Amino acid sequence: MSAEAFVAAYGGVYEHSPWVAEAAAAQGLTQTDDNPDALAARMAAAVEAAGAERQLELLRLHPELVGKLKTGEQLTADSQREQASARLDQCSPEEFARFQALNETYNARFGFPFIIAVTGLSRRDILDAFEARALNSVEAEFRTALDQVHRIARIRIGALANG
Template sequence: MQRQDFIAQFGGIFEHSPFIAERAFDAGLIDEPLTADSVHDGMSAIFRTASVAERLGVLRAHPDLAGKLAIAGELTEESRNEQAGAGLDRLSEAEHLRFTELNTNYTEKFGFPFIIAVKGLTKDDILSAFETRIANSQDAEFSTACMQVEKIARLRLEAMLPAEG
């Protein structure tokens, strides 16, 4: 696969952060045949070695769960589908208010939105994780959010590629 084709296809795997795909390709970490495992391994290696500021940028590129971008219909297709799959597009007014409050408090505390791989979770599971994780330290939550970003990337790749070659 050519570099520009790889970046066009996989540049959004890490939310609005094509530099991850670019660096993985340029570093020779992407081998054919492409599999979800191999592409995830290569891209995650780049994400893990990115500077703290770059990883923070990736975290900040993620939308709030059930937030204003979702309401305005401005999520990426992947994020929209992921949030809808967890029922976040069908919240009651009270649930929406709770998510808004948690999003605000979390972002004020940590400086990035709450990130969780929502596939297979219910809105109640997500609220429970939200309420637990908001008590984390800055370092613990940065680490947890980065792990969740990698999990989201894996799920997105699994929807696009075979698991193994």
């Protein structure tokens, strides 16, 4: 696959960040990249090498959970599908209010939205994780958020490989 085709196919794996796929392609693509785990690790390494400022930018490009689903703002197709899979589009008024309050508190404390790979989780699982992680130190939560971004990317790479 050419670098251009690779970026076209995998540029959305990291939310609004085609630079990650561009960095992986710039290193040269090999048959090893046909393995989703190997490709995910290589793309994650590009993010890890990018430095804290670029990583923070990446975190800030992720949508808040539930917020945009209810307000009609546009999510990427992947984010919309992932949030819907956890039935975040079906929150009760109480759940919606709780997500909004947590989003506000979390963003004020950490400077980026709460990020979790929602695939396979229930709304309750997500709210429980949200409440627990809001108590983390800034450093611990930055690392956890990056790890979750890598997990989301791995899920998306697997979907593309199987798609």
